Each structure stands twice: as C-alpha cells, then as structure tokens.
Amino acid sequence: MFGPLLQTVESEGGSTTIAVAVFLGQATAFVIACWIAKRSYDGYRDARRPSLLWLALGISLLAAVPTVLRFLLPTLLGASSVTTTVLASSSEIAGLVAILYTVYGRP
Template sequence: MLEFPLQTVESEGGATTVAIAVFVGQLVAFAIACWIAKRTYDGYRESRRRPLLWLAIGIALLAAVPTILRFLLPTVVGASSVTTTVLASLSEVAGLTAILYTVYGRP
C-alpha cells in the first residue's frame, strides 16, 4: 500500500504534520479575519458610518475570537472541549447577529 510521506511521523495525538498544518491554517484564518476587521474599522473611522463598525465587530466575533478561544482556552486554562465549543459558538452567533444587524437593521 502506498503511504504518503507526510503521514509517517506520528505523535501522541496523531500525525505531527497534520497538527502543524491545522495550526498554520488556523493562524492564516486568524490573520485574514483580523486584517478584514481592521480594514473595515478603518473605513468606519474615516466615514463614521455605523454599519462599518458593526461589520468590523461581526467579522471579529465570527472569525478571530473563536479562533483565539479554540486555541487559548484548552491550552492556557485547560478548559474542556465542550466549554470551548460552546464559547466559540456563542461568539460566532454574536458575530453573525452583528453582521445581520448591519445588513437588515438601522445601525
């Protein structure tokens, strides 16, 4: 059977390269979310249009905050996976609500 060379190194939790790839992917997603939120906030500061502020908050809560929670809570605090999932999901829901308010509300 053919085996991919990336999957030959094993660690306690699984393939090391897979863990590294997941970490790098999360880091890239976090960086992009922060960049988009900052650009949106900069647009708000220039134009003082409140929908841009709510959009920046929504993007941060939807993408950046859950990434931090999923990484820091188990690592630093030792939180359970249920706690981490619930808090990250609440942040995502709050972010989506802020974006919906931007689109359909009167901010």
C-alpha cells in the same frame, strides 16, 4: 512552544504534519479575519458609518475570537472541549447577529 500541542495531537493518533497544518490554517484564518476587521474599522473612522463598525465587530466575533478561544482555552487553561465549543459557538452566533444587523438593521 509547540511541544505540548504537538504531543497532544500525536497522543490522539495524529501526526506532526497534520498538527502543524492545522495550526498554520488557524493562524492564517486569524490573520485574515483581523485584517478584514481592521479595514472595516478604518472605513468606519473615515466615513463615520456605523454599519462598518458593526461589520468589523461581526467579523471579529465570527472568525478571530473563536480561533483564539479554540486555541488558548485548552492550551493555557486546560478547558474542556465542551466549554471551548460553547464559548466559540456563542462568539460565532454573536458575530453573525452583528453582521445581520449590519445588513438588515438600521445602524
């Protein structure tokens, strides 16, 4: 499963240890973001406060979605780094806007 990913990193001058560390770091960030988003969504379901729903959406778009895009698009679809960066950055901006709406808006 990690063969093509590790070979890509090694062919660009990296080591297997660095590739595994980057993968584990990204996986950890994804899990933590999903856990925070789920807790926010659970709070929304209990209290029916729309601000918690916007917070869950913002955290998902800020951390979880870009992590998946940066990993899956090049690996599975062979997307270019420009495409991957634009899509991941767009998701991060949308997440920040959702969090700003939670803080300063009237959800």
